[in-house]
Amino acid sequence: MSDDNPPKGELLLQLTGVSKNFGAVSALSDIELEVHAGEVVALVGDNGAGKSTLVKVLAGVHQPSAGEVRFMGKPVTLDSPAKALDLGIATVFQDLALCENLDVVSNLFLGHELSPWRLDEVQMEVRAWTLLRELAARIPSVREPVASLSGGQRQTVAIARSLLTDPKIIMLDEPTAALGVAQTAEVLNLIDRVRARGLGVIVISHNMEDVRAVADRIVVLRLGKNGGVFTPGSSNQELVAAITGASENAVSRRASRKAAEEHHE
Amino acid sequence: MSDVKLAPKPLDRADERVRNDDSLTGAVRLFIDRVRAGDLGILPVAVGLVVISVVFSSLNPVFLLPNNLVNLLFDCATVGVISLGIVCVLMLGEIDLSVGSMSGFASALVGVIWVNMGLPLPVAIGAALLAGMVIGFVYATLYTRLGMPSFVATLAGLLAILGMQLYILGPTGSINLPFSSPLVAFGQLLVMPAWLSHGLALIPGLVVLFGGLNTAKRRRAAGLTAIPLSLLLIKAVVLTAALQFAVWYLNLGRGVPWMFGLFVGLVVAMQYALTRTKWGRSLFAVGGNREAARRSGINVRRIYYSAFMLCSTLAALGGVLAAGRLASSSQQAGTGDVNLNAIAAAVIGGTSLFGGRGSAWAALLGIIVIQAISNGLTLLNLSSSLRYMITGAVLAIAVIVDSLARQSRATHGRG
Ligand SMILES: Nc1ncnc2c1ncn2[C@@H]1O[C@H](COP(=O)(O)OP(=O)(O)OP(=O)(O)O)[C@@H](O)[C@H]1O
Ligand SMILES: [Mg+2]
Numbered sequence: 001m002s003d004d005n006p007p008k009g010e011l012l013l014q015l016t017g018v019s020k021n022f023g024a025v026s027a028l029s030d031i032e033l034e035v036h037a038g039e040v041v042a043l044v045g046d047n048g049a050g051k052s053t054l055v056k057v058l059a060g061v062h063q064p065s066a067g068e069v070r071f072m073g074k075p076v077t078l079d080s081p082a083k084a085l086d087l088g089i090a091t092v093f094q095d096l097a098l099c100e101n102l103d104v105v106s107n108l109f110l111g112h113e114l115s116p117w118r119l120d121e122v123q124m125e126v127r128a129w130t131l132l133r134e135l136a137a138r139i140p141s142v143r144e145p146v147a148s149l150s151g152g153q154r155q156t157v158a159i160a161r162s163l164l165t166d167p168k169i170i171m172l173d174e175p176t177a178a179l180g181v182a183q184t185a186e187v188l189n190l191i192d193r194v195r196a197r198g199l200g201v202i203v204i205s206h207n208m209e210d211v212r213a214v215a216d217r218i219v220v221l222r223l224g225k226n227g228g229v230f231t232p233g234s235s236n237q238e239l240v241a242a243i244t245g246a247s248e249n250a251v252s253r254r255a256s257r258k259a260a261e262e263h264h265e
Numbered sequence: 266m267s268d269v270k271l272a273p274k275p276l277d278r279a280d281e282r283v284r285n286d287d288s289l290t291g292a293v294r295l296f297i298d299r300v301r302a303g304d305l306g307i308l309p310v311a312v313g314l315v316v317i318s319v320v321f322s323s324l325n326p327v328f329l330l331p332n333n334l335v336n337l338l339f340d341c342a343t344v345g346v347i348s349l350g351i352v353c354v355l356m357l358g359e360i361d362l363s364v365g366s367m368s369g370f371a372s373a374l375v376g377v378i379w380v381n382m383g384l385p386l387p388v389a390i391g392a393a394l395l396a397g398m399v400i401g402f403v404y405a406t407l408y409t410r411l412g413m414p415s416f417v418a419t420l421a422g423l424l425a426i427l428g429m430q431l432y433i434l435g436p437t438g439s440i441n442l443p444f445s446s447p448l449v450a451f452g453q454l455l456v457m458p459a460w461l462s463h464g465l466a467l468i469p470g471l472v473v474l475f476g477g478l479n480t481a482k483r484r485r486a487a488g489l490t491a492i493p494l495s496l497l498l499i500k501a502v503v504l505t506a507a508l509q510f511a512v513w514y515l516n517l518g519r520g521v522p523w524m525f526g527l528f529v530g531l532v533v534a535m536q537y538a539l540t541r542t543k544w545g546r547s548l549f550a551v552g553g554n555r556e557a558a559r560r561s562g563i564n565v566r567r568i569y570y571s572a573f574m575l576c577s578t579l580a581a582l583g584g585v586l587a588a589g590r591l592a593s594s595s596q597q598a599g600t601g602d603v604n605l606n607a608i609a610a611a612v613i614g615g616t617s618l619f620g621g622r623g624s625a626w627a628a629l630l631g632i633i634v635i636q637a638i639s640n641g642l643t644l645l646n647l648s649s650s651l652r653y654m655i656t657g658a659v660l661a662i663a664v665i666v667d668s669l670a671r672q673s674r675a676t677h678g679r680g
Contacts, residue, residue, distance in 0.1 A: 061560060082562035097560040101553035101621040102546075110550055111561035116543035122480065126487045129276040140280040147674075161561075 008038035011073070012169055012200045013058070013089075018067030020053055027053040028224045031067070035169060035200040040191055042215035043204045046243055050224040051204045052094050055171050058202075059091040060084035072168075085111070088168035092175050094204075096158040104128060104142035104149070108161050131160045136186040151178040159187060169200040176210060188214050208236060275490045292496055302677035309666050310614055310630040317634065321641030328641050331518030337633075337640050338521070339453070342528040343368075343587040344603060345632035348610040349528075349535055350579030352628050353572040355611055356539075357552045358620025359415040361404065361576045363422035364607050367397060368584030369599020370430040375448075375585055376440035376594025377433050386448060390585050397581030400426065401574035408573070409566045415573075423604070431596055439595040442588060452589025456520035459512075465526070466512045470505030473497065524586060528629070531579075535625035548572065553621030583607075602639075602656060609656070610635045613663040619671060635659070 013035040020028040028050045035041050043051050056062045058069070060078040069076055071087055078084045084091070098107050105121070105128045114120040128142050137156040139149065146154060155178045162170050172191075176184040191201055191214045205211050211218060212232045220227035220242040228242045240251045277283070300308060321328040347364050354361050371393035379389035404422065407413040434440065442449050457465070474497055481491035515521050539545035550558040551568045559565045587603075588594050612618060613634050614627025638659060642652045 059560065081560045082564060085562040091560070093560065097554070097557040099550045099553040099557050099621070102549055106546060106549075110546065110558070111563045113543045113546055119541050119543065119546065122483045122487050122489065125484075125489060126276065129279075129489075133279075138280070140283045141277065143277070148677075 008036075008198055010037045011035075012037050012071065014070040015058075016068045016070075018054075018057065018064045018069065020050075020057055020062060021065045026224055028057070028064075030225065031221075032226055033219060035202060037168075037200055038195055038198045039216045040195050040201040040203060040214050042211040042218045043202055043221060044206070044208075044211060044218060044239070044243060045221035045227065049221040049243075051221055052173055053224075054221070055091060055093070055173050055202065055204065058084065058089060058171060059093070060089075082111075085165060085167075088166070089171065090162040090165055090167035090169070091171045092155075092158045092162045092173060094173040094177075096154055098146045098154055098158060100147040101145055103145055104132075104139060104157055107146055107157055108164060110161075112165055127164075128160075131163060132156065134186075135160055135190065136182055138180075138183070152180055152183060155179060156183060159190070163190075163194075167199065169202065170194060171202040171204075173204045174206070175203065176205065176207065184210070208239060276488050277490055289493070289496055289499070302674060307615060307626065307630055309663070310634055313613070313634050314630075314637065317637045317641065321637070321644070325641070325644045327644055331514055331516075333518075333640070333644070335456070335515055335518045335520065335522060337636055338515070338525040339590060340640065341632045341636045342522065342524040343452075343583050343590055344606050344610065344636070345528045345583075345628055346531060346586060347580045347583035347603070347607040348614075348628040348632050349531055349625060350576035350583075351607050351611040352535070352614075352616050352623050352625060353548070353579075354415065354576045355608075355616045355618060356548050356620060356623050357569065357572050358618075359408070359569075359572070360419065360608070360618075361415065361573065361580070362419040362604065362608075363400075363426055364576065364580035364583075365599045365601075365604030366423045366426035366430065367400060367577050367580035367599070368587060368603060369597075370426045370433075371397060371581035371584030372588035372594045372598040373430045373434050373440075374594075375588050376442065380440050380442060380594075386446065390448075393581045393585050394578055397578035398574050401577030402570065404577070405566075405570040405573040409569050427600070430599070434594065434596055439593055442592045442594065444592060448585075448589040449592045450589075451524055452586060453592065455523040457523060457526060459516045459520060462512045462516065462521040463509065466508035467505060469508060470501040473504060474501040477501075524590075527586075532625045532629045535628075539623075539625055544568075544571065549621055580607075602653070605656070605660065606632070606635050606639070609660040609663060612660070612667060615667075617667055617671065618664065619667075 011034060013033070015031055015033040018028060018031040018033075019026065031050075031054060033041070033054070043054065045051050053062065057064050058078065060081045060083050063079060069078060071089075076083075076087065078087075078089075099110065102110070105124050108128050108131070109124050114123050125142060132139055132142070135156050137153065137160070139153050139156065146157065149157065155175065159172065159175055162172070172187075176187050179187060188210060191203060194201055195216075203211075203214065215232050218230040218232065218234070218239065220230065220239070222243065222245050227245070230239060230242065244251065318329065327333055347368055351361060351364060374393040374396060375386075375389045378384050378392055379386050400422065404415060404418050407418045408415050431438075477492060477497040477500070478494070481494075481497070484491040512521060539548065547558065547563045547568050550561065550563060551565055555565060558568075584599060587598060591598070610631030611623070611627050612631065614624075614629070614631030616623030616627040616631075635656070638656060639652065642655060647655075
């Protein structure tokens with residue numbers, strides 16, 4: 001990793017009024033978001049709240065319908081994934097986006113192969129092993145096609161890939177959804193390490209415990225709109241209320257029912 | 266626990282579930298596992314070639330005579346070059362159905378520009394290749410900008426280019442190329458001197474041996490497992506022995522055609538580009554999962570352009586060689602079974618129609634199978650009706666093998 005990382009606290013990414021429509025559906029409307037260097041921002045929200053869409057806009061996969069994205073102070077147009085990667089925005093997508101027909105090493109280095117005219121397979125394989133070991137990956141062989149890996153192994157490969165390109169910001173869309181206990185802990189450790197190195201991190205997760213454990217700020221999305229910003233200290237109730245948009249919701253009803261049952265016993 | 270210090274485990278053997286396949290028997294076992302899982306590689310072709318040789322030589326002993334095989338190699342080169350381009354587009358899961366017409370148009374261009382207009386031969390060949398590039402550019406534009414399926418675009422191209430071929434040939438419809446010209450000599454006569462062919466046949470073995478040793482050294486230095494010397498030696502010796510025998514046998518006849526040498530050279534270059542360059546890796550990636558390739562920062566559009574343009578250009582080159590082979594540019598050039606043979610060769614050689622899987626060797630091995638069948642059937646004096654039926658059946662079998670292997674790979678979780 002390079003040492004020219006921006007100083008801690010510097011504003012890396014700033015979104016103002018970003019919207020995204022898919023035909024009649026407005027998946028995102030008027031989103032504001034800031035990410036600073038050395039900060040972990042958790043993005044939470046219900047299914048279909050627009051979290052992945054926001055990440056894809058920042059990764060250059062989708063073009064926003066309106067709004068402005070500023071990266072390190074300058075307005076940028078993220079019109080292709082290559083552009084976002086060049087700027088230093090690396091992404092682990094929810095659907096991972098791996099090539100099943102290629103082996104682990106090829107997938108890790110895809111688009112950033114060492115020595116393009118005479119691929120350095122040995123060097124790439126060594127770096128692949130080192131990186132995977134850092135993530136406590138349980139991958140028996142890096143020369144098997146990705147199609148033969150388990151879901152969690154694939155997720156580890158996708159995470160490892162995002163670290164290869166010396167990014168300034170890493171976006172992880174549900175990175176631990178398929179991971180085992182040890183691997184989840186490693187990913188959370190990794191997020192801590194990456195933050196300490198002064199990178200900005202956006203992490204999406206449905207696991208509030210994990211979110212509280214790593215996040216500096218928790219940004220709630222609800223139905224494609226900003227639903228408030230919280231600190232990890234906020235209570236579960238507050239968060240759930242913001243996510244579901246009502247203090248009276250499925251989660252609170254269940255909780256009060258449980259409480260009532262206990263009361264009866 | 267013994268207190269003898271064990272050598273550190275290689276990086277790629279750290280996981281206890283990985284079997285140690287570094288020995289000779291290990292390599293054999295690995296190969297058998299691969300085949301079982303549907304990773305057939307060149308196995309179907311090898312089996313096919315043996316069957317073909319046995320059947321045809323028992324029906325007509327002329328089939329295996331050196332000079333017949335030399336002729337066979339001359340014929341392989343023209344369609345083989347076309348097939349090499351097909352490998353590129355098949356790799357992306359696309360198709361070019363107009364390569365036959367493209368080769369015919371290129372051969373017509375050579376005739377018209379060189380013989381009728383009297384311009385130098387290199388200019389004519391250059392113009393033919395340029396035409397190929399332009400047409401490939403058009404296909405790629407139609408595909409990437411307008412979303413036109415390559416199947417339809419190239420089917421339209423098949424007719425349009427055939428029309429251009431007929432148009433520039435005019436009412437006479439056929440132009441004879443001068444027999445004394447270098448192009449015709451290249452297409453019909455020129456063979457390598459025996460010493461040179463034997464020398465060239467040494468190179469692959471040496472590359473396998475020394476390239477392998479070098480890689481093995483680097484891998485060990487980096488703490489990875491490496492292929493054992495014994496296996497390398499066996500590979501190199503078997504390869505060299507086979508090639509030297511083939512060359513010796515061909516030299517009993519006229520010798521190894523230069524044109525075939527050119528074809529093999531192109532195959533080697535293509536294989537290198539596919540497996541050892543970033544471009545080739547991107548080609549596999551786009552063929553395997555286009556969206557994932559795009560998200561990795563690959564310029565997908567540029568990959569499509571390169572593949573379509575390479576395909577049409579190689580088709581044009583094949584057409585130029587065919588003109589030399591036939592010593593004429595005619596309305597028949599590139600029609601008939603050229604198209605299908607080129608595509609069939611790529612598929613028979615193991616390039617998947619579904620994209621993301623294939624090699625340049627596919628074109629070489631596949632075209633030898635196809636031409637061997639066609640040559641054998643010609644020797645048997647079978648009518649063209651029967652020949653078409655048999656070639657069609659062979660193609661169908663090849664595609665079935667491909668589909669079955671694909672299903673098997675899916676059930677064995679190998680993509
Ligand atoms: N390519 C697309 N075309 C049309 N609609 C889309 C597309 N991608 C997302 N959407 C819509 O946008 C909305 C937000 O989807 P998104 O994937 O961002 O949700 P999410 O917050 O990531 O949900 P989850 O927690 O389930 O992953 C959904 O209503 C979805 O149907
Ligand atoms: Mg999502």
